[in-house]
Amino acid sequence: MLKKFLSILDNFKKDDSKIAEEYLDKGDYKKAVELYLKILERDGHLKVSDLANLAFAYYNLEDYNLALEFIDKALKISERPEFKYIKGITLYKLGKFEEAYNYLKSASTTVKKPDLYYTLGELCLKFKKFKNAARFFMKAYQVTKDDIYLYKFGVAKFFMGEVGEALEVFEKIKDRNRKAKEVLESINEILKYIDYQPSLKLRRIIKNIEKGGEDLLTILDKILELEKEEDLAYLYKAIIYRINNKNKEFLENLEKAMSLVKRSIYYIELSKYYEDEEKTISFLLKSNEIRENPLAHIYLALNNYKREENKKVEEHFKRVFEITDDEFYHILSLLGLYLINNNIEYLRKAYSYFKKIYDEEDYFLMVIGGYITYKLEMWETSYNLFKKALEIKESDEILKGLILSGTKANKLLEIETFLERINNFDDVDLKNPLLYLDIYHKYDRAQICLAILYRYILKNPIKAKIYLEHLLEEINILSLIKNLSARDELRRLVEYLNVKLEDEIYRFFTEDEYSVDNELIEKSKKVLYLFDYVI
Secondary structure, three states, X not given: OOOOOOOOOOOOOOOHHHHHHHXXXXXXXXXXHHHHHHHHHHHOOOOHHHHHHHHHHHXXXXXXXXXXXXXXXXXXXXXXXXXXXXXXXXXXXXXXXXXXXXXXXXXXXXXXXXXHHHHXXXXXXXXXXXXXXXXXXXXXXXXXXXXXXXXXXXXXXXXXXXXXXXXXXXXXXXXXXXXXXHHHHHHHHHHXXXXXXXXHHHHHHHHHHHHOOHHHHHHHHHHHHHOOOOHHHHHHHHHHHHHOOOHHHHHHXXXXXXXXOOOHHHHHHHHOOOOOHHHHHHHHHHHHHHOOOHHHHHHHXXXXXXXXXXXXXXXXXXXXXXXXXXXXXXXXXXXXXXXXXXXXXXXXXXXXXXXXXXXXXXXXXXHHHHHHHHHOOOHHHHHHHHHHHHHHOOOHHHHHHHHHHHHHOOOOOOOXXXXXXXXXXXXXXXXXXXXXXXXXXXXXXXXHXXXXXXXXXXXXXXXXXXXXXXXXXXXXXXXXXXXXXXXXXXXXXXHHHHHHHHHHHHHHHHOOOOXXXXXXXXXXXXXXXXXXXXX
């Protein structure tokens, strides 16, 4: 608590002014004000020191306008540094930061008070004068040895770019300062997480998820060890468990992912778990409510296909082309349109997309490509694609594809072993992959990176800022974006984030319970929508 700093020289008796001063000493500011006003009413004026003390009392009662009124009266009589100090801290509370800085800076040459240095440090942080902020916070600490000033010194060092020194400060006081511990943990966590290259690891998981297995789960657990709020890791753990019919584990991990970030794709995965058709559709509609999603439309189309409502089926598949440029979803939609129209042109168009994005590690694409090329009578190509798919995962549909395409491609000796392994070969035609493939969203690396960035924007601006720098300097995220207009939008978002995140970090450092500015969320969403499914 600030103490009064002006003394009233009266060696003869305790007059009303002296008693009011004693009230100030005790922190009874209300009684001090009452007595000073009584003196003013009785005498018609106050001594300059009483004017300053009255202003100081009003300041402590948080009546800053009256505090300013009386300190201005004192300053008209005398421009003592102590009066400038009171005016400076009052202006600071009124949000008049430039004026406050000037008065406090002038007062600081004479007044050596820690709260003066502290307020100057805070103002320097606001004005991005980080070196001066560090100097003032250190002065306050040297006077008091109070951890709060040392913590703020570390904050200033962080903004100066001297992160190593900032970490040393936070390490020193982490057991006594909760915020220092939180900041220290945040920085250490994000640096370890980045070093593990999670976007590459998650991409590997996506490409190999059909294999399942403990190795993929081990990778996901390592990601979660480094970043306990990595919702995408929980998502892909859930998918692996569902593929392996471990429903309890599936739900546990999906619900954990959903508790961290509400993404559209999570409701799609949830829709696959329930046999109740109404519940399934409600989850798909919820997915589109959060963010209209091509995969939600594909599953809504397939649900309508079961009910033979072909008009709705066509509407959903065609809607996919309107909301995304992603060739993978265009292929799926063309397969869907072929399913109800049996028009070979849809498959020719699908094959043109397939050639653009083919990846021989991608089980989905190999199965789909095998089906498309079989229907287009490209027997050899079809056979080879099904054979690659079989190396990842065996099923009757893959074996059937090998047998039928192999027969057409004159691979009669090779297909004998496949005939022995197949369980059911009643149907002599291939089934459209949409009717049996477990389709889940396939993030590319840019989308993974932006999904991670979005999570940090929602939760922790320090991690968001450090991760954004990593995306720009190490990954060169802009070069991964093929769509030029989307790339330009992302570039503009980056410029905005570089400024806005500094303000958010300042709030994170200073507020006990930080909550992200809604403007930051909405502006980020608007751009990240361009990259599909990030939200």
